[in-house]
Amino acid sequence: MSNKNVTIFKNIGLGLVFLFGIISCEKDFEDIAVDLIDNKAFSVGDTLLEIISYNxxxxxxxxxxxxxxxxxxSLLGVYQDKDFGYLKSALISQLSLPTLGVNFGDNAVIDLVVVDMPYLLKDTVVIxxxxxxxxxxxxxxxxLDSIYGNRDREYNITVNELGTFLNTLDPLNPSKGMKYYSDKDYMIKDLLHHGSFKPNVNDTVLYxxxxxxxxxxxxxxxxxxIKAEDLSPSIKFILDSNFFKNKFIDHQDSPVFDNNTSFNIYFRGLYIDANGVDGSIMNLTTTRAKMTIYYTNDIITNEGVDEDLNNNGINGEDDVVVKRKQTMHFSFGGVKTGKYIKDYNQPEIREALDFPNMDDGEQKLFIQGAAGSEAIIDLFPDELELEDLREKDWMINEANLTIYLDGDQKEIPSRLFLYNYAYGSMISDNYSFKFGPDVFGGVLEYDNNGKPEKYKFRITKYIKDILDKEDPKDPSILALKNFVNTDGFDPQVIDTIVRDYNWIPKGVVLKGNLPExxxxxxxxxxxxSKSKLK
Known part of the structure; x- marks a missing residue:
């Protein structure tokens, strides 16, 4: 067979595989089974299994x-939710030295010090x-994107010098990065800013x-x-100029500015905190965030023939001392972390989280990110029933876990994530090359009226492996959480570990396994499908 023919057959085969993949996503597997399996040899069926789920x-x-x-x-702000209670978050970051180092020159005087953090943005269509x-x-x-709560309500922002040194590597195991969790306490030092704040899409210019x-x-x-080239808005906090005169300019010749390691020991970073009863909380990316010092210093230059730069009435002088505007940027670099404080001030969720019914399950499941809550799911609580299912020797065509919303809700997650809680790993359907994340599901689905209705996960391979009569895998406890992009599977890395990141504060109340x-x-x-010949 020629190479050309081989290529044609390969392309046809790939096309058929692609077409079958589209059909399997759009059409119920129950119908596919009827189409593909000779009903003289097989019968098809379906069953619903009762499970246990709790908070x-x-x-x-x-x-x-x-x-x-x-x-x-990063997460910054305050947020009061009717179902999940109160959440506030602080943003913490080290700073990195300017590329050209620190040299404020002679007789430097600060005009302004400002923290600038761009908002997350989205495209929208308006009339x-x-x-x-x-x-x-x-x-x-x-x-503005990724802002939750009441955007029109002001709350207070404080910026302090960070007093806690942030490690990049774990001192107890220097081969691994240091892990920071949202409940860690930090020491703070001098107050650098205090003021009211609310998000503002028009905050595009600094004077x-x-x-x-x-x-x-x-x-x-x-x-x-001062404005961004694309005129994008950003958050701006004015800091205490006297502090940076004493801390930076007066010590510019010190070795603390020789490298980032020495600098981060000397000035450990910024602690940006939010305080208030209610308001809004926002996700931010700090890749373009920076602290900028605008200052004026003396330079020595030569005047042109017709120039009088020092305004002394004499033109063309050499070695004239002239004042010049200068700018120095310290980007948010090194270690970045945060601190969340939650208060479940709603009795229903507090009781559900403090006293979960692990034996019978729950009527409601509360899912929220940002150190919030997850749902634990036991698919096979009855071992005898599991053994009976294995003995049936079914060929599993499709297995779905479907979770409905409990009533009308706003600002709910657009996607949830189901994972193996017992092992802290992904479910095989999520990283299988046959199925993968797109088929695996978890995306919010809507009813015929356009209202949010349910989340659905296809866990066919996982269930097939458990019900395999000849070589069954043990079932494990699963968990349902708010999806963040670190949960995504990267086929280039082949990493199935689920990290415990979660920075999206959206929550959703779902129906549990009760009442029956x-x-x-x-x-x-x-x-x-089941063979008629057995």
Whole structure:
């Protein structure tokens, strides 16, 4: 056979595999079984299995960036949820030295010190105008993203010098990165900023008043207009200039500015905290966050023939002392972490988390990220029933775990994640090359009216392995959590460990396995084929 023919057959085969994959996603496997299996030899059927599900309080989430390839989003703000109670979060980060090092020059005077943290943005379509002919004209605009709660309510922000040194490596095991969890306490030192705050999509410009370009600091000599090239908005906190004069400028010749290691021991970072009864909480990426010192210093230069740079009435002088505007950036680098404080001030969720019914299960399941709560799921609580299922010797066509929302809810997760709680690992269907994350599911599904309805997981391979009569695998306890991007499977790395990161504060209340009369209770659906010849 020629290479050309081999290539054709390969392409046809790949096309058929792709087509079958599309069909299997769109059509119930029960129907596929009828189409593909000779019904003279096989019969098809389905069954519902009763399971046990209950709530689990998650005391803390991992919040550091010390693991390669796993970079969590930061969380900052305060949030009051009617189902899940109160959450506040602080953002903590070391700073990195400027690329060219620290040299403020002679007679440096600070004009302004500011922390700048870009918002997360999303594209959205809005109505620009309605014409005289009643035609609607739309336009694409940028909107703030990943902000939860009441955006119109102000709360307080404080920025302090961090007093705790942040380790990149674990002192007890230097071959591994240091893990930081959201319940860790930190020492804070000098207060650098205190003020009210609420998110503002129009916060795109910073004005820096320059008062030290002449001998009269009481007047504004110039104003710098600072904005991003793409005009994107950012959070800006003005810090205490006197602190940085004493801490940075007065020690600029010290070896503490020789490298980042020495610098992070000397100045350990910023502790940015939120306080208030209610407001909003937001995810941020600090990859472009920075602290900038705007200052003026003296430089020595030569005047041109027609120049009088020092305003002494004499042109063309050499070695003239002139004041110049300067800028120095310290990016958010090194270790970044955070601290969450939760208060389950709603009696229903507090009781569900403090006293879970692990024997009979629960009527409601509370799922929330950011050191919130998860649901524990036991698919086979009855060992005798499991043995009976194995003896049936079914060929498993599809197995689904379906979980319905408990009533109307807002700001719920767009995706949940089901994993092997007992081993802290992914379920085989999630990383199987035959199935994979897209088939595995967990994405929020909507009813015919466009209302959020349920989450569905296809765990066919996992159930097939457990019910294998000849070589069965032991079932394990599963858990349901809020999905974050560190939960995604990377086929290039082949890493099935589930990290305990979770920075999205959205929550959802789901129906549990009780009462048994509820048709929307959580359940395991199995579609199977059975040989008529046995």
């Amino acid at each position: 689990k309080n998650i005391i803390s989430s991992r919040v550091d960036n010390n693991e390669a390839g796993k970079v969590p989003l 620009k105008e309605i014409t005289e002919d009643k035609d609607t004209i739309y336009e694409n605009v940028k909107a 820096v008043e320059r008062k030290y370009l002449d001998d009269d600091p009481g007047t504004v000599d110039d104003i710098d207009t 009369t509820d048709k929307e209770r959580i359940k395991l659906e199995i579609y199977y």
